[in-house]
Amino acid sequence: MKLGVFTTLLSNLPFEEALKYFKSLGIEMVEIGCGGYPGNAHADPEKLLSDGKALEDFKALLAHYDVGISALSCHGNPVHPDKKTAQYFDDVIHNTILLAEKLGIHQINTFSGCPGDCETAKYPNWVTCPWPDDFGKILDWQWNEVLIPYWKKTVEFAKQHGVDKIAFELHPGFCVYNTDSMLRIREAVGPELGANFDPSHLIWQGMDPVAVIRALGDCIFHVHAKDTKLDKYNIARTGVLDTKPYADEIHRSWIFRSVGYGNDELYWKDMVSNLRLVGYDHVLSIEHEDSLMSQNEGLSKAVEMLKRVLMKEDPAEMWWA
Numbered sequence: 001m002k003l004g005v006f007t008t009l010l011s012n013l014p015f016e017e018a019l020k021y022f023k024s025l026g027i028e029m030v031e032i033g034c035g036g037y038p039g040n041a042h043a044d045p046e047k048l049l050s051d052g053k054a055l056e057d058f059k060a061l062l063a064h065y066d067v068g069i070s071a072l073s074c075h076g077n078p079v080h081p082d083k084k085t086a087q088y089f090d091d092v093i094h095n096t097i098l099l100a101e102k103l104g105i106h107q108i109n110t111f112s113g114c115p116g117d118c119e120t121a122k123y124p125n126w127v128t129c130p131w132p133d134d135f136g137k138i139l140d141w142q143w144n145e146v147l148i149p150y151w152k153k154t155v156e157f158a159k160q161h162g163v164d165k166i167a168f169e170l171h172p173g174f175c176v177y178n179t180d181s182m183l184r185i186r187e188a189v190g191p192e193l194g195a196n197f198d199p200s201h202l203i204w205q206g207m208d209p210v211a212v213i214r215a216l217g218d219c220i221f222h223v224h225a226k227d228t229k230l231d232k233y234n235i236a237r238t239g240v241l242d243t244k245p246y247a248d249e250i251h252r253s254w255i256f257r258s259v260g261y262g263n264d265e266l267y268w269k270d271m272v273s274n275l276r277l278v279g280y281d282h283v284l285s286i287e288h289e290d291s292l293m294s295q296n297e298g299l300s301k302a303v304e305m306l307k308r309v310l311m312k313e314d315p316a317e318m319w320w321a
Helices: 015-025 045-050 052-064 083-103 134-160 179-189 199-203 209-219 232-238 265-277 295-309
Strands: 002-006 029-033 068-073 107-110 165-169 193-197 220-225 227-230 254-257 283-286
Touching: 002 068, 002 295, 015 052, 015 295, 029 283, 045 052, 045 083, 068 083, 068 220, 068 283, 083 107, 083 134, 107 220, 134 165, 134 179, 165 220, 179 193, 179 209, 193 209, 199 209, 199 227, 209 220, 209 265, 265 295, 283 295
Parallel strands: 002 029, 002 283, 029 068, 068 107, 107 165, 165 193, 193 220, 220 283
Antiparallel strands: 227 254
């Protein structure tokens, strides 16, 4: 496995300055935002696809700093009930696929998206319970009339351009947010859909990341290294479904933390070991969204711990067996 980072952390810096800093920390791969929620500060597909020199300069920077691309990320909601919003995210996804083709990258990361509850809806409707029966009807319409058809069409486009891995971040608020929903859409659409495994969103939902790793297996295409700290006192009072602002840390039921500040090193070693058990050998891409730490401190502390956690060499022969 390799140590990576989601470069949106340093969207305030030019790409070369960000790469220089990442390289100084020992980062081996970068996950680059190409629009949608992550923005496109370091890679604007429209520009790179239309300007040959800009594309060559972009590739030259990566080669100079000797870092690979783990994935191009374009998180968004391409099935949003507002047609203009959906079209924007759909365009971003398609342009990211075309850029991946130019770069020889076979993977993008995004969200599954979430439709509304009918053709005339204005906002997404994330269903989380089976009753009253209205919710089941909404789910049936979302999946069978919108979500599955959209991703079947998009997967076909991606395959035509050499992208055979589309990784969904399992994120509440979108239709694919846990183990069952990930496996459901993969079964309905095909093996080109998999998971961008981010334990931070699983932890606060009450899932055990190791159990999810074992259930998903080779469905895991990419891994985010991001942690979550549960506040047992606030959870005891209000539960984990928390809509308070992220900045209201002391009153929230949970907050995102840098790796090692939500759970200890052994917890992360167990995750990495189980990723190896299911055959994952790609990247741990640090996504730093810890509101209690600076950009530098949150990233450097995550790097420091992950260097002790990652297994770099192939397993030895079982000489003792």
